[in-house]
Amino acid sequence: MEVSNLQKMIDDLCLYEEVKVEKTGVIIDGAALYYSLYYTSDPKLDQRCGGDYPGFKDEVCNFFKTLQDCEVTPYVFLDGGSDPDKRKTLVSRRKDTEEKAKTIAMTKPEDAVPKGCNVLPPLVKDVFIEILQEKDIMFEQCLGEADPVIVSAANQNQCAVLSIDKDFYIFEVHKGFLHLDNFEWKSKEDGKFPAKLYTRSKFCEHFKLDPALMPVFASIAGNDYSKLQDRGRFARESSSSGEYSIKRLDGMLSFLSKVNLDGLNDSQKRERALSEALKHARKKENQTFKLAIRKYVQPEKPSSKLPSWVRKKVEIGKLTTSVISVVDQKSMMPPVLVEDFSQRSSYTAAYRIRQYFYGLLTKDVQALLPDLSSDEQKKLQLRCLHKAPEGLRRRMFEEALQVQTSALENIPDQLKLPVCVTVLWFNNLKVGQKAETVLHTLLLWFVCDPNSPEDEFERKMKALKDEGVSNWQPQPHVAKAFSQWQRCMRQSLHLNQLLCSPLPEPQCARLYCGPLLHRLADEDTIEEVQKTLRGEKKELYENLTTVCSPPSGEGSSQSSRVEVPSTEMESSSGEWKTKEKKKRGGKKNKSQKKK
Template sequence: MLFSLGDFSGLDHNHGGQYGAFEELIESFVRTLRDCKISPYVVLDGGTDPSDKKLETVTQRILRRIRKAHQAAVEGKNENILPPLTTMVFKQSLARLEVPVAQCFGEADQEIAALANKLGCPVLSDDSDFFIFDLSAGLLPIKHFSWTEVTQRGSQRYIPCRSYRTSSFSICFSISCKMLPTLAVLAGNDYVKLHRMGTPISWGEFTPAGSETWRSLEGLLCWLKDFQEPGDALQAAVGLMEGLSPQKKAEVLESLFQGMEEYRLPPSSLHVFFTKGTARLTRDVLDVLQMQRMSLSIHVEHKDTPSANLTSRPLRQVMYGLLLGGGSPLVVQERDRVGLQLTSTPVQPAALPERRQVLLEALKVDEASLNCLWDHLRLLVAVTCFWLQNAKPTPDEKLLKALLLGLNLRADRNICSRPKLDLMEAHAFNQWQACMKDAIQLNQLLGCPLAEPQLAGLYEGPVVHELVHRMKTTGRLKAILKSDSSSQRQYRTLLTAVHRIQSQRMSKKKDPGADPKSLRRQRPLDDLTVNLQQLFLHDDEAAAEVKSAITAQEDLLLVEHLSVPTRYRTKDRVNRSKNPELVRKQEARGWHIL
């Protein structure tokens, strides 16, 4: 369902994602279901099957995504490469909407089918395996589920759709329902590739006489009509594979029987444990625990740029240390692209300090630097600072400002004109998303010591790219900020906080033994950014802008200055009143923050 909604949406995937619009799409979908008296239950896939029987299939899919992502970056076409935070937005949205969600440890198909039969409800999916499972209430293919075209009869609302049942299929093609798993393994599925096991079978020759074309699947269906038992059909199929040794035929037959087991439904376990909020561990975490392997996200970027995932590798190493033990002899194989190829790189888990400091030390920030921020902004600021320090090439000030300003302009879709994709800008923002994704997974693994931000409000890709474009072509963005004073204030608060942390890092490099608190006290209250140049402004509009910027800085430093004796503040007010022009010039130093 996640991929179907993402493909259906028509949203811009190439500029890093329109998460706010995607969240609205999920809300609309769930609201439509509930308006029609439908209660959805969502079951998600977990990690990779430990047997690796789908490894070849998964690898080929990743390679296709790598090629499509490069093509999307070069040509600008939408190749449906889902942005890296899409799954997290999906989970957060379902949790907020109180939709029951469960996540399996491995493939979810069998559990979904078993749960559907237990509840007596249909399955909504486009996965071809559900055409084989014997589902008591049938299958609703998503591509025929017209949820945007609701009809009404009396007081009841309906969603036009098509329902598929194995019994109808069996009647149509005159084969027994129990032969459908045999059809699946002989036709080839994610687990069994018969044409790669030996001499391929030309099923097309079994099509009825007079057929204009030889269609492989139709020929296989005609051939299966003569069998009533799956075992007999499999034995006969192996017999059609000429030139195989008896040992090879036995191996092929065993693989076919193993493939059949994928369609045997176990008793449902999910109906007992199906509660809200169970989908906490991501499939990445499960893969690290079970397989010591992680397949990283594919971003829309040029093949000649390094993978954006390299930037956040230090965060993943900390996560590996938590999962496998710091200093563990085990390594995690990271599957990521190099050029257009998929490679596997061994990565050593990091040795860890005390767990409560793990997240902050991984992000290279101290707790005091974040205490002056609202809870929901702390992880965002920490990740952004980590990105500035680790991204290659280092993001410039325009990219930082566009990113932070874009966080406050999610609802303003008029800003977005979808400029042509700038590959270097896209690479920089891809690295930020990779850092955010891995930081959130690490934060979840630690029990969320920092509040988890709502991702749908974090990043609106086309808006951020448009802001960079405007800064390059028209200069400042003050006209955009004028319309919303709260956004203006939060933007300046975020930018000031990031600059302060970056300034402290630079000071620490120059003087590693310095106390962080003393470093913060070295900055005058009115200084808004690092190395500000004094500007002289004299118009009322400039004064108003500066006042807003100063207010944001005062908010950040309020806690630190509460202990200043009153007599010093009184003296400061007296000095300021004696020379208002000097004060005006000092305050004007904050203007170029835009």
């Protein structure tokens, strides 16, 4: 809900302190960190080809290694469900992200993507959490928005907050706010590195503003909840020489500093200041401004209808936060994809998996597996799903992906889940004669292991990654196929988590590397790389090929497939809304009618 242009004002006025970071603790806004690290990496990480997760892992590990070297102890907090009160803002923001995704998708390899045009690949958060767990870094995934939890933890532990969220200019953070743009961790020298520390007290001192009025300033300046349409009144009264947006903020701060607050407590001060500001702008009092102020002053601790075992798994990063949106808000807004927007969304490839995910959360198990006994169906209810027999949970996963996990006997544990996803994806793939080329590209990637002794195969794969696609145009059908695979992979990861991991969790950072896969997806290149396979890698590749390639004559028309009842609608905003089925005995839906 950050105030736009506030950072520029602070930078222009130098309302910060130059510091050297060392031997301290820091509270980190996890979402802000992984966004920043992905977008500001050097060299820049791929967005056009679906992402570069191994490259992202290197960047994140380097960041935390630097903190360790400087004796800085990180505490990371991640967002959970979004605030329902700012749904309109989220929808608007999503449309803006979609436009950026279209721009990235249409930008030619030889051209630079416009500055600020960034879209995060879909598995970045999963990779980030995996790294936190591997490095034993203290973190918590919140059930709602993380801001109030971050402020509380920062003040309790007497630490500064590290983020890019300008809300932390407004909140009362005792030890100050470190903006990631000025957190120069790559400039480490002698066990410390430079940063700029902002404190609310210094800001208020400069503008002669009572600190209690900072939430009022944020509510009228404009954030995710409110914005005062003042028709330029505040800007015209400003003495600032800056641009209009800066003049407007300066005028508001000057006005608020002159409101008579004598004899009032903090709550009364905010009430009077808001009333005077609205009167000055010739606006009637609006509850949205009071709501925005309350979000800063008395942020509500999110509640959830989720069972305690589910909440616990969310908090420790063992379960996706999308379960919160589905159960508590009956909707979910999935990440925006960089893809060809003239074609059908790649999310449709994961539709079936999503139905099972929703079904488990909305008590629709009977429609998914009608042949189960009533006792088995009760065991798959969300409240007791974690206690269900592994065989039953595995069966649910197999039904969702239309696979038999017994066929994975010769596949390493780390590849079992990705192989299941690949089988489902390939059986439904519709890219003509190039389907097997795309399949074998993925299988060669599965075999690749940068941590193994370097051989001719690994050298060839590394050369292809380094070559990348900077001067090469990805083929549209290949890009579409990889995009569909990633959607299936992401949804399968989360379904497996919800089912308490009937299959081993794979290493997310090893799941996909866009520049390498797109460069490899050429029949001649694949054949050249295949010839370099030797020993165990060749045997693994052959086993993968056997499992993932269906027998002749089989494909997307397999008669054994079960139709899944619809539990999902997609709105024009890109938000998916779930709805529970009518009780049995009511009208059959289309998928239950005669087939």
